[in-house]
Amino acid sequence: MEQPAATPEVVAAVAPVSISPQLLVASLVVALLLIGFWFRRNSSVRGNAIVFVGPPDAGKTALLSTLAYKQTLPSHTSLQTNTSVLSLSNKKSVFLVDIPGHPRIRDQFLDHLPDAKAVVFVVDASTVSRNGAAVAEHLHKVLHALTTIPPSQSTPTLLVLAHKSDLLKTGAASAAASADQLAINRAKSVLERELDKRRASQSGAVGMEGLGAEGEETSEMGGLECSGPSGGVFKFAEWEGGEIEFLGTSVRIGGGVEDEKSSGGPGLSALSQWLEDLP
Amino acid sequence: MLDHCSIFHKGGLVLWSRSFTPAASQLATSTASPVNSLIRDALIEGRTADEKYEKDGYAVKWTFVNDLELIFVVAYQRILQLTYVDDLLAALKTLFVKLFEPFLATFVASLHAVNSKAVAVSNAASEATSWNFAKAFEGWDAVFDKLLRGLEEKAAVDRKSRLRPSTRPAIESPSTGSSDVDTAPTESSAIAIDEQQISRNVQALKNRLRGRGGRHGAKAMARTDSGSGRDSHPGSDSDTTVKRKTKGKTLRKWGDEAPTESDMASLDFSYDKLSDVEGYQGGSLDVQALVDEASLGTRTKDGLYEVKDWEFGKNASETDAAISEALSSTKTAQPAAASGSLGALGSIFARLTGSKVLTEDDLKPVLEAMKQHLMKKNVAKDIAEKVCEGVGESLVGKKVGGFQTTNAAVRQALSNSITRILTPKTSTDLLLSIRTKLSSPLASTQQRMPYSITFVGVNGVGKSTNLSKVCFWLIQNGFRVLIAACDTFRSGAVEQLRVHVRNLGMLGVNGAGDSKGRVELYERGYGKDAAGIAKEAIAYGRDNDFDVVLIDTAGRMQDNEPLMRALAKLVSVNNPDKILFVGEALVGNEAVDQLTKFDRALRDFSSSGAVGKGRGIDGMLVTKWDTVDDKVGAALSMTYVTGQPIVFVGTGQTYTDLRQLRVANVVQAILSD
Numbered sequence: 001m002e003q004p005a006a007t008p009e010v011v012a013a014v015a016p017v018s019i020s021p022q023l024l025v026a027s028l029v030v031a032l033l034l035i036g037f038w039f040r041r042n043s044s045v046r047g048n049a050i051v052f053v054g055p056p057d058a059g060k061t062a063l064l065s066t067l068a069y070k071q072t073l074p075s076h077t078s079l080q081t082n083t084s085v086l087s088l089s090n091k092k093s094v095f096l097v098d099i100p101g102h103p104r105i106r107d108q109f110l111d112h113l114p115d116a117k118a119v120v121f122v123v124d125a126s127t128v129s130r131n132g133a134a135v136a137e138h139l140h141k142v143l144h145a146l147t148t149i150p151p152s153q154s155t156p157t158l159l160v161l162a163h164k165s166d167l168l169k170t171g172a173a174s175a176a177a178s179a180d181q182l183a184i185n186r187a188k189s190v191l192e193r194e195l196d197k198r199r200a201s202q203s204g205a206v207g208m209e210g211l212g213a214e215g216e217e218t219s220e221m222g223g224l225e226c227s228g229p230s231g232g233v234f235k236f237a238e239w240e241g242g243e244i245e246f247l248g249t250s251v252r253i254g255g256g257v258e259d260e261k262s263s264g265g266p267g268l269s270a271l272s273q274w275l276e277d278l279p
Numbered sequence: 280m281l282d283h284c285s286i287f288h289k290g291g292l293v294l295w296s297r298s299f300t301p302a303a304s305q306l307a308t309s310t311a312s313p314v315n316s317l318i319r320d321a322l323i324e325g326r327t328a329d330e331k332y333e334k335d336g337y338a339v340k341w342t343f344v345n346d347l348e349l350i351f352v353v354a355y356q357r358i359l360q361l362t363y364v365d366d367l368l369a370a371l372k373t374l375f376v377k378l379f380e381p382f383l384a385t386f387v388a389s390l391h392a393v394n395s396k397a398v399a400v401s402n403a404a405s406e407a408t409s410w411n412f413a414k415a416f417e418g419w420d421a422v423f424d425k426l427l428r429g430l431e432e433k434a435a436v437d438r439k440s441r442l443r444p445s446t447r448p449a450i451e452s453p454s455t456g457s458s459d460v461d462t463a464p465t466e467s468s469a470i471a472i473d474e475q476q477i478s479r480n481v482q483a484l485k486n487r488l489r490g491r492g493g494r495h496g497a498k499a500m501a502r503t504d505s506g507s508g509r510d511s512h513p514g515s516d517s518d519t520t521v522k523r524k525t526k527g528k529t530l531r532k533w534g535d536e537a538p539t540e541s542d543m544a545s546l547d548f549s550y551d552k553l554s555d556v557e558g559y560q561g562g563s564l565d566v567q568a569l570v571d572e573a574s575l576g577t578r579t580k581d582g583l584y585e586v587k588d589w590e591f592g593k594n595a596s597e598t599d600a601a602i603s604e605a606l607s608s609t610k611t612a613q614p615a616a617a618s619g620s621l622g623a624l625g626s627i628f629a630r631l632t633g634s635k636v637l638t639e640d641d642l643k644p645v646l647e648a649m650k651q652h653l654m655k656k657n658v659a660k661d662i663a664e665k666v667c668e669g670v671g672e673s674l675v676g677k678k679v680g681g682f683q684t685t686n687a688a689v690r691q692a693l694s695n696s697i698t699r700i701l702t703p704k705t706s707t708d709l710l711l712s713i714r715t716k717l718s719s720p721l722a723s724t725q726q727r728m729p730y731s732i733t734f735v736g737v738n739g740v741g742k743s744t745n746l747s748k749v750c751f752w753l754i755q756n757g758f759r760v761l762i763a764a765c766d767t768f769r770s771g772a773v774e775q776l777r778v779h780v781r782n783l784g785m786l787g788v789n790g791a792g793d794s795k796g797r798v799e800l801y802e803r804g805y806g807k808d809a810a811g812i813a814k815e816a817i818a819y820g821r822d823n824d825f826d827v828v829l830i831d832t833a834g835r836m837q838d839n840e841p842l843m844r845a846l847a848k849l850v851s852v853n854n855p856d857k858i859l860f861v862g863e864a865l866v867g868n869e870a871v872d873q874l875t876k877f878d879r880a881l882r883d884f885s886s887s888g889a890v891g892k893g894r895g896i897d898g899m900l901v902t903k904w905d906t907v908d909d910k911v912g913a914a915l916s917m918t919y920v921t922g923q924p925i926v927f928v929g930t931g932q933t934y935t936d937l938r939q940l941r942v943a944n945v946v947q948a949i950l951s952d
Contacts, residue, residue: 056319057310061291068389074308077318078291080348082390098290102323103704133715137706201714 049083049095049115050275051156053142054122055135056101059163062251063122064098066268072251081108088276106138110145116156118278119146123160125183125248126167128190136194143195143239159245159274160236162187166250180248180270188236188246196233247271280361280431282337283307283354284423285314286375290348290390294383295416297423303354313337313354322350323699324922333357342368344376345676346636347383351375362437363430370426379416635679637688642671645689656949658912659868662919670696694950697915701942703924707898709857710756716856717826729761729820731828731853733813734900735846735881736861737873738834741902741929743772745861746831747779749927751934754783754797758826763816764802765809765849766833773802776831786934799825809833810849817853830855837876847884850894859926860896863903864913874920896921902929904938909948914940 052060061075061082068084078100087093094117099109113119121142128135142158149155165183236244247270282303285296298304306312317339321332332339338357343350351371353364376383532542578584646667653663670692679688706712713730721727732749734742743766750760762780766772780800801816813830820828832849835842850858860877862870878895886893899917907913914925925940 065292074293074296075291076285076287076293076312077315077323079289079318079322079350082290082292084389100291102319104323104699104702107702134706137708197715197718198711201708201711 048093048117049097049112050118050120050278051097051099051109051112051116052120052122053099053106053109053138054101054120054161055124055131055138057127058101058122058124059251060098060101060122063161063163063249063268063271064096066251067096077102079105081112086275090276094275094278101138103138106141109142113145113149113156114153118157118159120159120161122163123187123191124164125162125187126164128162128187132190132194136191136198139191140195140198157243157245157278159247160187160191161271162246162248164250165248166252179250183248184246192235245274247274280359281353281355281364281427283313283352284371285352286371287314287350287352288348288387288390289350292390294349294386295419297420313339314352317341317352340364340368342372343672343676344372345673346678347376347380347387349375349383361434363434367427367430370430371423374422374426375419378419378422637674637677637679637685639671639675641685642674642689645685646671649689649693652952653912653915653949655910656912657865657867657907657910658949659871659916661868661871662916663912666693666696666700666915666919690950694946697946697949698942700915700919701925701940701945704922705924707924707926707939709926712856713753713758713827726821727824729817729825729828730857731813731817731830731855732857732859733830733832733850733853733855734859734861735832735877735896736834737836740834740861740863742834742861743775743779743831744932745900745902745927745929745937746829747776747783748929748934748937750779750798750829751783751786752937753827754786758797759824760798761816761820761823761825761828762798762800763813763828763830764800765812765816766831767803767805767807767809767812768833770805772831772833773800773804776800776802783934809845810852813849813853837873837880840880843877843880844884847881850881851885854894857897858894859898859900860917860921861900861902862913862917864901864907864911865903866913868916870913870916871920874917878921896923898923898926900927900929901925901940904928905930905936909951911945911948914945915949 052063054060056077061078062072064082064084065071065073065075067086078098080100082096082098084096084098085093086096095115097112097116099106099112109119119142121139123135139160146155146158162180162183165179168179168182168186236246249268249271251268281299283296283298283306285293285307287293287296296307298307307314313334316334317332320334322341332341336357337354339352339354341350341352351368353368355361355364649670650663650667653666654660658666670689673696674689674692677688679685716730717727734746736742746762750762753760762776764773764776777800780798783798801812801819803812803815809832816830817828819825830849830853832846833842835846837843858881860874862873866873874896882893882895884893899921901914901917904911918925928938928940930936930938
């Protein structure tokens with residue numbers, strides 16, 4: 001009896017392709033390289049920006065022009081964001097982002113926060129005692145944004161820059177170091193007082209819901225919590241969101257930077273040093 | 280005559296500037312410079328559709344170059360009416376861009392370093408270029424001087440020629456209006472003789488009338504002449520008149536003798552000779568211009584000529600929107616024959632390669648569609664026009680790259696513009712302001728004044744209802760509130776407030792009923808003067824330790840002048856801390872009228888009092904928000920007109936129906952389809 005030709009019951013769905021092991025290894029290596037390159041490129045751009053925020057007429061655009069172009073150009077109120085590249089002495093380079101300070105357009109800094117390595121809040125030290133409330137409102141927004149960053153992203157460091165320190169009248173006609181210190185002290189005290197007022201008015205407040213869908217965050221802003229010996233009164237040293245540094249600086253409109261090695265002029269020496277020291 | 284001229288980038292850095300007086304140069308470098316005021320008040324607010332900006336005696340004119348992101352600004356004294364400023368700006372724009380285009384392109388690219396992401400490349404580039412701004416623009420000063428001098432001289436000549444025909448010395452020269460450059464020179468020589476004649480006649484007349492020497496008249500005329508001339512050559516008018524050629528006098532012809540042959544020829548105005556007819560050149564009329572071939576009708580079989588039918592074609596905006604839809608849908612696919620002229624093809628390819636520059640013709644149909652969309656969302660017609668104009672101005676000349684269509688670019692720019700208009704520029708945190716005032720240091724003899732809020736608006740918008748909602752919210756936050764019933768006109772207004780106070784007293788903080796002392800009503804019945812009641816209410820609040828006084832006023836129409844004066848009197852007498860305008864979300868074009876008239880009336884009528892600077896509206900409360908689902912354009916109209924923020928939104932008739940405005944939601948609702 002003839003055996004019927006054994007037809008295979010199961011036909012292979014896909015004809016087995018014979019892959020040579022070298023081809024497999026090569027394609028795997030290429031894939032790994034691509035993935036690694038993509039991630040490295042992403043991380044090299046991310047977290048490399050220094051964002052300058054602050055109230056209008058604080059001197060942010062002048063700072064950017066001094067750092068980027070080595071000369072301080074005169075400027076008017078900014079209408080849009082400026083970004084520039086600064087190469088530091090140790091072969092690193094950072095992006096400088098200057099956000100306009102006008103209340104209607106200042107919320108753009110939230111778009112740059114994910115990329116930010118550091119946030120510099122620039123304050124005009126000579127007029128801060130007069131418009132302290134408005135400056136504090138802006139700083140409150142920045143602090144609130146910093147405290148609401150999701151934990152997957154790294155929180156940028158915060159530096160409060162007491163700018164235009166050369167416009168302050170110092171008692172002793174000594175070097176610029178005392179003017180910077182005076183500017184720092186003045187800005188610190190005014191801002192602490194105003195921020196404490198804001199914290200007090202919001203701690204007991206019954207907020208109001210915003211329009212829109214349920215579950216959105218309320219309009220009141222937190223971000224000012226402090227824990228420390230002062231018993232909840234706002235102090236920069238006790239802020240829960242992280243460390244805040246203070247520096248005093250000044251630039252001269254129309255001046256240039258002759259020294260190629262430093263990235264700023266004499267008035268910006270503290271800032272240049274801080275930029276170099278950033279991780 | 281100009282005070283200041285500057286060219287700067289939209290990011291704030293000044294490329295070139297010139298001040299013409301020392302005072303102007305000092306002002307320009309301070310924060311109160313007219314350019315800064317222009318940017319803060321007009322450009323950021325998005326009111327770029329207005330042609331001129333005036334502040335503090337300065338008039339400022341500006342123009343944009345959008346692809347290089349530059350702004351050209353000229354500031355001068357407002358009382359001078361300079362006619363050549365527009366020409367100067369246009370000429371400046373073209374010259375500057377032509378001369379310095381490569382440098383400007385690299386400069387602007389360096390200010391957007393994040394987008395390029397080519398860190399290594401830009402590093403090398405920035406080290407190579409020396410960024411010597413002074414050297415880059417060194418030829419520009421000379422060019423600018425020449426341009427300015429040319430325009431000023433032309434304007435001076437025009438002004439002198441316009442001065443000729445006016446009779447002396449009464450009328451000032453018409454200094455506004457365009458200068459007819461073409462006709463002026465020919466005119467001036469022809470009427471020179473008349474002007475001398477007239478001046479001599481007037482002088483003789485004055486001598487006769489006054490009986491004195493003609494010197495006074497001559498001196499006065501010369502002085503007024505140079506005063507009204509107001510140009511840089513004060514005394515030269517009278518000098519140049521002498522130099523004009525005088526035409527010889529011709530003998531006048533009277534009608535008592537027969538005309539001669541030559542007279543008849545010159546007096547013959549008939550069209551006998553074909554060559555006299557204007558535009559007639561050898562018998563060939565422009566037949567094409569008389570008839571449009573495409574609109575010719577049809578001939579029937581009988582030889583009758585029938586006119587073409589009238590087609591109720593689609594709206595222009597619809598067809599244009601359809602065209603732009605077609606353009607966008609075929610951007611990646613092969614361009615279909617439907618839109619298949621080379622223009623559309625060329626623009627698609629240009630867009631793909633990233634070099635399509637937006638022109639006004641591209642933008643016009645898209646902006647028109649956007650305007651109709653805004654109006655459908657209940658934005659007032661004028662406001663929609665101005666917003667779209669502002670967006671168009673900021674986009675003309677801009678490069679649109681990649682896969683972004685014109686529609687998408689315009690939509691993005693419009694969304695930015697609306698967000699900017701709606702975002703408040705002053706703090707809307709009422710609790711903070713109240714606490715700041717209540718905790719401010721006092722003189723020892725004074726008692727603490729309560730924080731007062733006045734609610735104004737037209738009839739029937741919901742002032743009393745929303746006042747009680749605000750009162751409920753303040754009570755929840757622990758304040759003692761006094762309600763002043765200053766609506767002494769409408770029957771039942773006081774009783775309404777009394778019921779509200781009773782309800783609020785029962786509700787209390789978190790349902791506790793012991794907050795009887797938290798809210799009280801101060802009323803003096805009907806028919807009394809509202810300003811007096813408000814004053815007494817504030818005094819009562821101060822004496823009895825109330826934190827906040829809410830003043831309810833009667834509704835009034837915006838063009839009822841005696842009532843607006845009464846309201847301004849209330850404001851100037853009591854100087855409330857906040858004046859809230861209550862408007863309803865259903866209002867359409869009326870919003871513009873209501874707000875402008877209220878604001879202006881309050882400012883004008885209240886500034887005459889002891890307050891000094893007039894108070895305007897400080898904030899707005901939009902009510903009946905729940906009756907419009909997404910047609911929330913009234914919010915945009917109201918904030919555009921006043922520039923003040925919307926503090927609260929009323930969404931119902933119970934005490935908890937009070938919300939704060941969320942800008943992102945409103946923008947999304949306006950732009951959604």
